[in-house]
Amino acid sequence: MAFKSLSQPRIRLADQVYDQIMQAIRDGSISTEDRIVQEKLADEFEISRTPIREALFRMEQEGILELAGRGGFRIRKLDEAEIAEMYGARSAIEGSAARMLAEAGDKATCAALRARITRAEDMTENTVQAYFDANRSIHRAIVEATRNRFLLEFFDNIWNRGSSFTLFASIQFVDLSKSLGDHMSLIDAIETGDGWAAAEKMILHIHDGKELQMRGL
Amino acid sequence: MAFKSLSQPRIRLADQVYDQIMQAIRDGSISTEDRIVQEKLADEFEISRTPIREALFRMEQEGILELAGRGGFRIRKLDEAEIAEMYGARSAIEGSAARMLAEAGDKATCAALRARITRAEDMTENTVQAYFDANRSIHRAIVEATRNRFLLEFFDNIWNRGSSFTLFASIQFVDLSKSLGDHMSLIDAIETGDGWAAAEKMILHIHDGKELQMRGL
DNA sequence: ATTGAGAATACTGTATACAGTATACTACCA
DNA sequence: TGGTAGTATACTGTATACAGTATTCTCAAT
Numbered sequence: 001m002a003f004k005s006l007s008q009p010r011i012r013l014a015d016q017v018y019d020q021i022m023q024a025i026r027d028g029s030i031s032t033e034d035r036i037v038q039e040k041l042a043d044e045f046e047i048s049r050t051p052i053r054e055a056l057f058r059m060e061q062e063g064i065l066e067l068a069g070r071g072g073f074r075i076r077k078l079d080e081a082e083i084a085e086m087y088g089a090r091s092a093i094e095g096s097a098a099r100m101l102a103e104a105g106d107k108a109t110c111a112a113l114r115a116r117i118t119r120a121e122d123m124t125e126n127t128v129q130a131y132f133d134a135n136r137s138i139h140r141a142i143v144e145a146t147r148n149r150f151l152l153e154f155f156d157n158i159w160n161r162g163s164s165f166t167l168f169a170s171i172q173f174v175d176l177s178k179s180l181g182d183h184m185s186l187i188d189a190i191e192t193g194d195g196w197a198a199a200e201k202m203i204l205h206i207h208d209g210k211e212l213q214m215r216g217l
Numbered sequence: 218m219a220f221k222s223l224s225q226p227r228i229r230l231a232d233q234v235y236d237q238i239m240q241a242i243r244d245g246s247i248s249t250e251d252r253i254v255q256e257k258l259a260d261e262f263e264i265s266r267t268p269i270r271e272a273l274f275r276m277e278q279e280g281i282l283e284l285a286g287r288g289g290f291r292i293r294k295l296d297e298a299e300i301a302e303m304y305g306a307r308s309a310i311e312g313s314a315a316r317m318l319a320e321a322g323d324k325a326t327c328a329a330l331r332a333r334i335t336r337a338e339d340m341t342e343n344t345v346q347a348y349f350d351a352n353r354s355i356h357r358a359i360v361e362a363t364r365n366r367f368l369l370e371f372f373d374n375i376w377n378r379g380s381s382f383t384l385f386a387s388i389q390f391v392d393l394s395k396s397l398g399d400h401m402s403l404i405d406a407i408e409t410g411d412g413w414a415a416a417e418k419m420i421l422h423i424h425d426g427k428e429l430q431m432r433g434l
Numbered sequence: 435a436t437t438g439a440g441a442a443t444a445c446t447g448t449a450t451a452c453a454g455t456a457t458a459c460t461a462c463c464a
Numbered sequence: 465t466g467g468t469a470g471t472a473t474a475c476t477g478t479a480t481a482c483a484g485t486a487t488t489c490t491c492a493a494t
Binding site: 264267 | 477478479480485486487
């Protein structure tokens, strides 16, 4: 049997709607001021409200949207306390990931991560968005390397949240080459095999990002 | 004006359905074999499919249910690898929580946690369910004490998952008084103020639970 | 007894219709 | 001009209706 299964697992409208709205939030077509109304979206997409509702509720549950009484949904804004907690959660997840990788002590994984970092650093365009994507993809690769689906899910949850698109990315204040170099020394720490040291390094790295972020507010 | 606000934030049917199904899974009224069909539930609840769908999709997203083609949803079963990852994720979340608490070094919090543990230990009935609840509530209190909403959310996500109701609770093999005593020494470790030591203690404690669990499989 | 065609069934996903309620709008009265 | 009553509007949540598609079932043919 050389045929690929034709059964398309699911091409639900709700999924497509989800992706598109997500994209719209990312590129700023939907701002934090905008009200997000089911009927409006249904009109735009030229489908019924049902799949829209589904996508919207999903985003609410993920903490990306919040509902504003009868005024529909809106993008969830994070206050300063919540942003701090976010960085705390990142420390927990990504710090633990670093620890686990160090304890696992797999050279091949480290090599792969290094390659990944080099590739991510090699940005063609020098925009905030590009830097954000590169940074995210590096951090994600580290969590991914633990092969722990839960951690990866939590990682994505955090990074998708609210306006975190712009969060974590106050590039205007950051020395690009330094930041990216930091990632390599993160792998160094992992490679030594000392779990706690690796975790600490990661936590400090995230803390640096937080300082930068907070200064930008 | 002596009247209490009547505005009930939201009493959506979907929420009630969610709670009830959750409860049914917990107490075993719905088993992993059962197919969960929207229409059937709608009949039982005597409401339309719409709120049922919403609740079901929410549970799917939380990883509690999975959909089985046209056969509706079913309870998601975890394979051994996934269970291991689950414990890994617990180590990350709860270990980090212990570290954070230790670093914060708040005596009052520790005292409150001790009180909580004593209270939780004081079980009236000696069932698996009671032990599970007590254990969960103790661990949850520790995460709660970090006042980090993300960590708490992730904690709940893990503990609500799949058949984790019975997971984490292989009481038949466990020495109750020892296990519960362990919790106190966990607080001891936190109280010393050494973040890494506290994290390690928590991770070991969780590891013990895992060993127990795996033996039971 | 097995196989295959065709119909019946049992689901889902999507669209539409309806009812209720908070907000916005208007016009009247002080 | 300010405030209030009454009405229109703009939303949501829920119910219902419809279409499509796997699955299961039935039954005849080999």
